[in-house]
Amino acid sequence: MIWIGIAGLALAAVCAYLARAAHARARSMECTETLPVRDLRSLHEAAARAAGPGNFRYRCEVAGHARPHRDGVLRSELEELECVWHRHKISRKYEEIYRDGNGNRKRRTRTDVLSEHSSSTAFFVADATGKVAVHPAGHEVVGAEKVLDRFDPLVPGANRLELGPLSLNLGGGDGTLGYLREEWLVRPGGRCYVHGEATDAEGHLAIVPPAEGGSFVLSARSEKELLRGANNKVLVCGLGAGLAAVVGVALIVMAVAR
Template sequence: MWIVGALLVVAAVAGFFWMRHTKSELHAMIGTETLSIPELERLRGISDELGAKGGFRKTAEVVGAAHARPEGLLTSELSKTECVWYRFQVERQYETVEYRDGKRYRTKRTEQVASHTSWEGYAVVDQEGRTLGVDPNGTKPDAVEQTVNRFEPYRGNGGSVEVFGFKLPQFVLGSGSTTIGYQYKEWVIRPGRRLYILGEVHDKIGPLVISKPENGGHYLVSTRTEQELRDDRVQRHKFLSIGVIAGTLIGIVLVVADIVT
């Protein structure tokens, strides 16, 4: 019983840190001003006049439609969708056999065998056609479109499997386990999709670009509105606070009860 109690306390601690992060994101959205591209250009101009050309930094929220980089649109790996950003992952589902106390147990598990997030930059464009560069920086945008979510049973081909034209090494498949199949998932941002972005706008490469803050801070890219994100964080914070309190109390009671008995 004490093990269950200890796990609940550990989960409560993890939930506490997640709750703090959620609150920090909410405060960042509340405390950051939404600026138009012309406003950002004006602020950059003032920075240039003060002799800080190339050193402009401004934490801001921007809103606009996703727009391709000058080189053109990307093509996603799985669905071959034209997009400005994509991410995919492949998970192997397998079954292992374990022996405990003279009994044989089968356990289903999952491991990630392949993943990729596009690194190419893109832009947001306002109603007047003005653009602001976006540095994806490996981030996972919120509430993006999922284009692939399918499971393919493993049919066996000499102990290896081919993913995107190359065979995974033998050791990836593992030993003493049976592969059930592979789960393929993919997400994309199509051109024209409305985006809300919270980050740091800079001019290090010349044109204005919004990216992850250099000195720490939040970087949010979402297809939802700011208000929808705020509502989500408020609700999440409430659920987490209840879970943290309940997990801590129940966990301590179970640990103490086990010690006493």
Template structure:
């Protein structure tokens, strides 16, 4: 019982840090006004005139439509759909024999055997046709389209199974039940919200992950939706974290002093 209590306490601690991050993201969105690309270009021009060419940095939020980089569109790995960003994940569903309390049982489990997030940059374009670069930096955008969600059962002979993706072979697993394929992408023209740090280190303006402290949020949602979601999450965590911590501590102490 004390072990369960410690797990609950650990979850409460993790929930506390998640609550703090949620509140910090909410405050960042509230405290940062949406800028037009023209406004950012004007601020960069002033920075250049002051002798800081290439050193412009400013926290900003921008809204626009996803636009491909100069080299053109990407091709998503699983769906082969044209896009500016994609991410895929391949999971193996399998059964494992476990011995517990003198009994044998088969437990279904899942493991990730392959995943990849595109690293190529893209851009946002506004109604005036002005663009700003986006450096995704491995960030998983919120609310993007899920282009693939399928399960393929293992029907191979002899109990073996294997598949190959991107040059990697993931061997034979006799306990494999099947494979689950997932993919997410951003198509050109998708309306995006971006909050991060704008800089001109490579010449053109680019919005990406802050060099030091700060948040980097990319989402196929409106700022209002993002604020409402974080407000609701913070309220739930503010209630759940103290309750979980007290319950976990009580279970642990009760079991130890029994």
């Protein structure tokens, strides 16, 4: 019983951490101004005149629609669809035999991630007043459109997957059931909200992950939707942390008192 109590306290710590992270992210978005691109560019121009180019850094948010960067649209790696950002994940599902606490043989299904990648190519976010470059730096876009979610049962002898220039060793192995392919993307013209740091450190104005830490959010959802989700997560995780802590302490006290 004491180990169950300790596990309860560990779960409480995890829930508390998740609640704190969600709260910090929500407060950061609430405290940061959403600017029209024209106003952001005006701030940048004024800073460049005062301090010279390359010194501008400003926490901000921009909301608009995604546009391809100067080199044109991208193509997603699995479905080969036109986009400005894409992410894929390929997982192997397999069964394994294990023994439970009583020594009984049981079977369970597990998953290994074989390949996971998010594009890092810059794209523009445009509103009615202009456009600004965004550097995703490999970050995930929250709420991106999922265009592929397919499970392929194992084909005997198929050990490699060819994805254009990508050649992936599938591994196989005893107990393999098959492979799950998933892909997400942001299409040109799709809604986009960005929360990060505007800078001209690389010679042009762009929004990037903050240099000194802090929240960087790319989203196909609105700020209002993100805040609602974050506040719900704070509530659920906070309640979970409190409940798990109470149960954990109670079980430990009961075990010690025996």
